[in-house]
Amino acid sequence: MNLYQNETWLHSVNPSLKLLGLTILCIGALWIHDLNYMVTVTVGILVLFLGFTGQRFRYLFLLFIPFMFIFLSTSSAMIMFGQGETTWFKWGLVHITEESFLRGMLVGLRALLFAALGLTFALTTKPVNLFYSLMQQAKLKPKYAYSFMAALRLIPIMMEEFQTIRNAMKVRGVEKQLGTQGITFKLKACSIPLLSGSIRRAHRIAVAMEAKQFSESPHRTYYYQFRFSYVDTLFILYFALLLSAGYFVAVWIPFLP
Amino acid sequence: MTKGLKLTDILVTIVIAIAFGIVYILWGPLYYALSPLGLHLDQLVYGMWFIAGPVAYLIIRKPGVAFLAEVAAASGxxxxxxxxxxxxxxxxxxxxLFAELVFMLVRYKKFNLQIAVLAATSSCAGSLLMDAAYGEIGALAAWNLTLLLAARFIGSIFFAGIMAFSLVKVLEATGVTNLVRPSSRADYAALDEDMKG
Structure with a gap:
């Protein structure tokens, strides 16, 4: 499956800028305590997620299922057990109040916002592009960036090894054990060979890179070049507009208490 | 010893971390399967998300490794x-950062179970600080909040403390940790013995 088939303008935003922008928005969202503001901003982000990630709707819908779980699991505890004065419903330990309900919605929306932002980023940014851009625009040291890229390339190999271990256990007739002992055995039997294999492989890769003169010099050249363009201005404008629109709605036409 | 982490340290740390990143992502469905009714059963498994830091530190034993590992696992x-x-x-x-602080306080000289548990507890405290801002857990009813705190601390101590430590103990038995650890005084002593013999 090719994740980046249909490119949209979000794909061509500079990856470093995209990450910085979304991180600032997330940290900022921790200080949004107004439900109206939160709703508007969340809708604005969902527009990006649904409209401009270049994915099929069927696929986006599948990705949306965990969103709902997270929304429910984050908000339900606050709704049912949060503090508040105006009681709506009381049954045993469950105590739903107006305040706890509104705060629960706020917290759930915040989780939804973070999730949508994160997935929008992950769906529109190739990891390799991100690390190349971080080296060029954010001055990330090459030894960190290349380590990340090498490690990401190892993920399919790890998956394959995991499958091999499971097959090997099946062939050798390792029987399913029940209870906690069975779980610890299984965890060890899978994780130890995987981890030790990965450490050995990582060590070999590092030795090979150094043998081939992997350099720490700041004057290195890059195969992929990243700069800023007009799309980046568009990206910043979108968020500036969204945040001011949210503020306008919250102050002038609040649709929720 | 040269200052900072070498390419080998970084690469090994990040590869371990990405492996845990896969575990972290598979851990998500388990977490929200356990979270109905807000009784915080889910918090018992939360500790798994702190494991990369202690494990990487116990394997590589260098400053900065725990922080790098946890950040790398999260970015994975x-x-x-x-x-x-x-x-x-x-x-x-x-x-x-919170796990790293614990290791910094012992000047990166201790590698026992206690320090792993302490780092796990510290990470847990860090996550609670974030929750106070993100999930506003401070506004939960007192009994509910106590339940959340207790469950999360117990889970952290088990997963990121005890399990991390025993995982590294078994890894040591495979001999793979010798590849990546800085040589100790005992190694140099052994060399001296060779010279004499």
């Missing part, structure tokens, strides 16, 4: 498309 989880999105990155940074 993030890039693989975690349903929590960017919050995992922020949480990861804070949790890694």
């Amino acid at each position: 989880e993030f890039l693989l498309g975690s349903p929590w999105g960017l919050s995992v990155l922020l949480y990861g940074a804070v949790q890694g």
Whole structure:
């Protein structure tokens, strides 16, 4: 499956800028305590997620299922057990109040916002592009960036090894054990060979890179070049507009208490 | 010893961390399967998300490794498309920082079970700080909040403390840790013995 088939303008935003922008928005969202503001901003982000990630709707819908779980699991505890004065419903330990309900919605929306932002980023940014851009625009040291890229390339190999271990256990007739002992055995039997294999492989890769003169010099050249363009201005404008629109709605036409 | 981490240290740390990043992302469904009714059963398994830091530190035993590992595991989880999105990155940074602080306080000289448990507890405290801002857990009813705190601390001590330590103990038996640890005084003593003999 090719994740980046249909490119949209979000794909061509500079990856470093995209990450910085979304991180600032997330940290900022921790200080949004107004439900109206939160709703508007969340809708604005969902527009990006649904409209401009270049994915099929069927696929986006599948990705949306965990969103709902997270929304429910984050908000339900606050709704049912949060503090508040105006009681709506009381049954045993469950105590739903107006305040706890509104705060629960706020917290759930915040989780939804973070999730949508994160997935929008992950769906529109190739990891390799991100690390190349971080080296060029954010001055990330090459030894960190290349380590990340090498490690990401190892993920399919790890998956394959995991499958091999499971097959090997099946062939050798390792029987399913029940209870906690069975779980610890299984965890060890899978994780130890995987981890030790990965450490050995990582060590070999590092030795090979150094043998081939992997350099720490700041004057290195890059195969992929990243700069800023007009799309980046568009990206910043979108968020500036969204945040001011949210503020306008919250102050002038609040649709929720 | 040269200052800072070498390419080998970084690469090994990040590879371990990305492996845990896969575990982290698979851990998500388990977490929200356990979370109905807000009784905080889910908090018992939360501790798994702190494990990368202690494990990487116990394996490589160098400054900065725990923080790097937790951040790398979180970014792995993030890039693989975690349903929590960017919050995992922020949480990861804070949790890694809190674990690193514990190791810094013992000047990167202790590698026992107690220090792993202490780092796990510290990461847990960091995650709670983030929760206070992100999930506003301070506004939960007192009994509910106590339940959450207790469950999360117990889970952290078990997963990121005890399990991390025993995992590294078994890894030591495979001999793979000798590849990546800085040579100790005992190694030099052994060399001296050779020279004499």
